[in-house]
Amino acid sequence: MSPYQIHLSKYPPSSPEKHHRLFQSSWFVQFASWLEYSPSKDAAYCLPCYLFTMKASRRFGWDTFTITGFTSWKKINDGTNCAFLNHVGQDPCSCHNNALKSSEDLLKRSQHIDKNEIYRVLSHHCLDIQNIRGQGYDGASNIWVLNGKLQGEGPVVSNDCTVAKNG
Structure with a gap:
């Protein structure tokens, strides 16, 4: 993800005044x-x-x-x-x-949480994914839609856990 930085041979002047000012690619x-x-x-x-x-x-x-x-x-x-x-x-x-x-x-890939890591932590604390639903959801979901299908960890977890689908 990078900014759209189009390099034009000439940028339009800001006004028809005597002192034209224009965007500079520098x-x-x-x-x-x-x-x-x-x-x-x-x-x-x-x-x-x-x-x-x-x-x-x-x-x-x-x-x-x-x-x-x-x-x-x-x-x-x-x-x-x-x-x-x-x-x-x-x-x-x-x-x-x-x-x-x-x-x-x-x-940064290191900032992302892997589904298997979530399951490992839950298992380490003797927690079953089937018994966890709606815990701590604040609306900041990492679920998004791509070509009409849900993407992200949410849909992956809901495929493994029927309770997550029915919340």
């Missing part, structure tokens, strides 16, 4: 882990924030890099006022940095 190098560009909207976006920002913020401009798109090219390379740097934020727990971490975790 920004893809500076902000390689997250910066996307939409040629149809002539706007920049943040892929991790788009994927992992859970709710609207009261902070002005929270949706600039996720929904509306960023187009103020003159605000890039503006030192401490650089819009891209401000979006990332200095706090390691900024919304952007949290979204980036979630994105990286999604791609």
Whole structure:
């Protein structure tokens, strides 16, 4: 999973003014882990924030890099006022940095839990999968639909355990 970074020979100017400003492909190098560009909207976006920002913020401009798109090219390379740097934020727990971490975790195989490991832990504690249902479900399921079929660990467990199907 990587951002859509299309390299055009020429990007459209932001306005017909005397001082044309336009998106620069060199920004893809500076902000390689997250910066996307939409040629149809002539706007920049943040892929991790788009994927992992859970709710609207009261902070002005929270949706600039996720929904509306960023187009103020003159605000890039503006030192401490650089819009891209401000979006990332200095706090390691900024919304952007949290979204980036979630994105990286999604791609790490070591972050995934194997079905057999779940069964091993349950067995180690003398717990039978048939006797466990609805324990700790918080709506954050790892089940998804692909071509009309359920995918992920949930359907695998439900195939092994009839109680999981009938919850």
